[in-house]
Amino acid sequence: MRTLSDIRTVGIVGAGQMGSGIAQVAATREYDVVVRDVDQQHIDSAMDTIERNLQRAVSRDRITESEADTALGRVSATVDMADLASADVVVETVVEDMAVKQEVFAELDDLTDEDVVLATNTSTLSITSIGAATERPDRVVGIHFMNPVPLMDGVEVVAGERTSEDTVAFAHEFAESLDKTTWESDDKPGFVVNRVLIPWINEAIRAFDEGVASRNDIDNGLKLGTNVPMGPLELADFVGLDVVLDASETLHAELGDRYKPAYLLKRKVEAGDLGRKTGAGFYEYD
Template sequence: MRALEDVETVGVVGAGTMGAGIAQVTSMAGYDVVMRDIERDYVEAGFDSIEDSLDRFVDKGTLDDDERQAVLDGITGTTDLADLADCDFVVEAAVENMDVKQDIFADLDEEVPDDVVLATNTSTLSITTIASATDRPEQVVGLHFMNPVPVMTGVEVVVGEKTDGGVVDFAHEFAEDLDKETWESDDKPGFVTNRILMPWLNEGIRAFDEGVASKEDIDKGMKLGTNVPMGPLELADHIGLDICLDASETLHEELGDRYKPAYLLKRKVDAGDLGKKTGEGFYSYE
């Protein structure tokens, strides 16, 4: 495997919310980035997201205009996975679907050199199963960024059954080079974060659905009572209700009824009210 000091170009597969955020912070850390998605419109939407995020940094005075432009100049967009062939490290941030991720990793295994580490940003799916699609399972690791990536300081490093210890160290070092803090989890369903977070979100949704309190009071009570920055309903909107449902269903399948998704969460997703990204969730957004 390549050492971190040998990494100059990082590939990011996926230009959605997570992929664009990972591409941004990686470029901000001084790496060249190749950001790939399956359609040009998705790539352009990723760049729009990055520009909006960088504008907020400029407005806050943490970046100047030249630094903002340098970050954008450091990212190349593509729809061709073969354009990642010269990357020294690749992070996958595609949709949370095992078949999709295995297909991507099988293709990456063919496209990038054998000594390149492949990371997945999955939040619930098995690293070991994803890695089984490759001939280098020892060089596959979980690198679970938190949303929004440019703001959140935490990254969860997830160790698959065959992940080499040196690759685990590499993952910690890379995240820390992006000015993030890391913690480590074994390859168990939901890892540390979502194993604990999803029941909390679902219980908050159930409490609202059952009339325990208004959504505002549920969120206010949790913020003031437990010192979290967002209550469960507000946070679910921020994450995306579809993402919360997907994660809850995966954990329900793996761990049983204590992870059963709240009925109201399913109803909201069926209605297309996915939270902040659609303008309507448990709350309404401009």
């Protein structure tokens, strides 16, 4: 298996919010990055987002203009999965659908060298089941970044049933090379973060729906009362209400009614109000 010192090129499958964030962070830590997505529009949007975020970092004196230009130059994007063949480690960030992830991992297994670690950014799905789609389940691991990746310090490392100790150690080292702080979870539904976070968000939605308090008072109460930077409704909009619903339904199926999605959450997703990305969720956005 490749060690951290062998890593030069990071492959990323999926050019959404998480994929672009991981690409940005990896590029600023002097890795070459190849981002692959099936949709050219997603790729163009991801590159625009990375450039915009780097310029924001320049304006806040976190990096220099030269460092931003160099980081952006390290990122390339493609619609061709074959362009990931030379990657030294791959991180998958596609939709939270087991069948889709297994298809991606089976393709990566055939495409990349056998000593390459294949990581998934899944927040709820079984690492063991994802790894079973490959001939190298010992080198499949969960590296779950927090959103937004450039700003959040934490990364959740998750070992599947067949993940080797060396792969787990590599996952910690790789995340730490991106200036992240790691913790570890067993391969159980929701891992640590979403197992606790999703019912917190759902209960806040129920409290709002039942008239316990206004959306602002719920969010302000939780921010002031628990010292978190975002309240649960604001956070749900940021993550995407469709993403929250998918996670809720996955955990509900695995763990029972305590994870049942709030009715108002389902209604908003059915209406297409998904949060920031559509301009409306629990709040409205430009």
